[in-house]
Amino acid sequence: MGYLIDFLKGIIIGIANIIPGVSGGTMAVSLDIYDRLISSISHLFKNWKDSLKTLVPILIGAVVGIVAFTYTIEFLLSSYTLPTALAFIGLILGGIPGLWKSFQNGLKKQKQTLSISHIIAFVLMFALVVIILPLLQGSGTSLTAIQLDPxxxxxxxxxxxxxxxxxxIPGVSGSLILMVLGYYYLIINTITIFISALRTGDMESLLPNFILLFVFGLGVLIGIFLISKAIEFLFEHYSSVTYSGILGLVIASPFAILYNTNALNDLQTSHALPFALVGLVLLILCYYGIYQLGKNEAS
Structure with missing residues (x-):
């Protein structure tokens, strides 16, 4: 049962990673598997058996989530933007109570009280998501293919x-960074072409797009391993300040979602009222679901 739950949580993390403004790290925190995930990655070579037991179901779930929901997310965000955005805001908000508890535990562990360093960390990370990333965000959306050259x-x-x-990093969206760098739609387009080629047996499109995704995936795996070491160090030595910064990132994420999806534009359409009502219901349900998941995991 534990492997199945981790697999399902991996699917949610995978889905989160393909939505600009939604953080896979935040989902991991919300689902209360973040610490276990980071520890397994950073100790992969030292305790590879235990690490793989944790990582394999989560990673398989993440891949399934990414592959299965790439088309779905594109459809939902284009046709039902506001309800979809509010649902994911609910998922993020549902993890904040558990994150706040982790912050308080960090204070107790280091025998600290709330200080100016915690406030600075919170404000800086909040500003990163709400102010800095939107200013840096470029277009880069007109390109439709990645060239297969060295x-x-x-x-x-x-x-x-x-x-x-x-x-x-919880609160920071990998998809949002890809969008800032001008590669988000290129990667999404490559995934959809690869899936279509795999389904139809089109070898001419299958091989080059597989190579592109393999190279990108290799970079992703190496990056995750390297940053996991740094994150583990921060949690070990500066846990309260780290959690304070993460709180800033997480609380800012809903603003990033609404901004990057242009969800509020739905309020100016003829279906504003039903979309808003459905979105609020989804927000509450998703909040409750993630809150209960984190609560049960912690108990």
Missing amino acids: LSLIKLFIIGIIASATMV
């Missing part, structure tokens, strides 16, 4: 490392 593959590998580093 320079493009090297760039794609580096992009994978950068994106994965942000995927591991």
